[in-house]
Amino acid sequence: MHRTRASLWLLAALAALAMVAAACGGTSGGGTTAKGTIVVGGFKFPESSILAQIYGQALAHDGYTVQYKLNLGTREVVAPALKNGDIDLYPGYAATDLEYWNNKAGEATGDASATTAKLNSHIQSQGLIALTPSKAVDQNAFAVTKETQQKFNLSKLSDLAPIGSQLVLGAGPECPTRPYCLPGLQTTYGIHFKDFKALDTDGPATRAAFKNGTIQVGLVFSSDGDLNDLGLVVLQDDKHLEAADNVVPILRQKVATDEVKNLLDKIDAALTTADLVDMNSQASTQHKDPDAIAKAYLEKHNYFS
């Protein structure tokens, strides 16, 4: 009888021990300063963590108390967290965010300002605001190798129109039916390729095809960290075929004072896609931490002086 009573106590003690262990892990909150606290959120990929750290460290330098909630899964999680004030700001992307907040109404265009204005028309009533979009973009883009670029003296997609019949395009198998891909290149730019190879979107098959010369033009993401290492050059989308996924901070209006807006606008005005490629490369090939990459970027551009 004693034995069985003891065993019940043991079970209860195990439960209590687990609860104590759990309670010990609580986090302590930071103090507040006169300027108040801003919680910066970010998505679960290095570029988002880096951008969140750039915004956050600049705000901290300006005297705000900054906390981070990084590596959040998706907008399904980030959006409610922003609405109820768990986070105050996150680095968004104009077109993707517009299509999230308007329930995929298909309003995004290649014009970053118009896309952001549209985004603001959807989120303003919810107490949110998107600031001025940066010229730095993370979106679908078409790249060529350095040799092809030099051979034909290419800088933008329009340059491909007269020589398209000599080149092969490689992209995901859905490309021939997607407006942003083959049909768009034909109607918007008048490019008619010699051939199309169904590969992947910016994956190993595309890389291998570039390497062995099967394709000369390929679909990639514009801020990919290994573009430089692979010797690929992104052609400028001069007729705005791709939806404008320019970096744009999305804030709660409550924290969007003129001071905060000016600070973030200044950062976004200076940020370029080349900066993103460089910082993503530091994360993906050198495995540097986002906070260190962001700090080095801000130091290099004299935000701390």
Added chain:
Amino acid sequence: MTARVFLESVDPWINWDWLSTHIPLVLGALGEHVELTAIALATGLVISVPLGVAAHRSGGLRLAVLGFFGAFYTIPSLALFALLIPFTHLSGTTAEIPLIGYNVLILVRNVLVGLDAVPRDVLDAADGMGYRPLPRLLRVELPLALPSIFAGLRVATVSTIGIVTITALIGLGGLGSLIDKGLVENFHTPLVVATILSIALALVADLLVAGAQRVAVPWARPV
């Protein structure tokens, strides 16, 4: 913006330079994993034992409890998090609710099965000895149900250690955050380290619960 499948890369299985400078990150993830698991199990147990006892008494409640937690098990975690955040915020509570819910389904079933299996003549003997209902439950029925409860606890422990990784969706995740980092950055080291630690944690936790069972229920040797 996408996770990419592993390229044929020169990335070693473990990059010791990175690991040696990121020990606090790894230990922090391990600690978070243990914490999330411990709260989920403790709370799950505290809910399941009384709920199991109540469901054992009433057939209607039994159906309702098993039906409710069975249905709960089918809700995708992303949907659940999106529904919870407006109420419980980006917090440990939001992370624990699905974990506890998944545990309760496993534990409550084992409490029920354990109580169901108590032989009728043992209960008659206890009644004959003059046990009132509560002492009979505490001193006869629950002790005899312990092997089944412990079996459930072992399944729940190991499964929770695996399931904790879903909370990476809201920025927690314990070792799951390292696994995600490895996948998103195409980087073996955090992936390999987190996987090894996760397996080790499951083994140690299972041994601990099995050891506790040996002490608590010496007449029924754990398998």
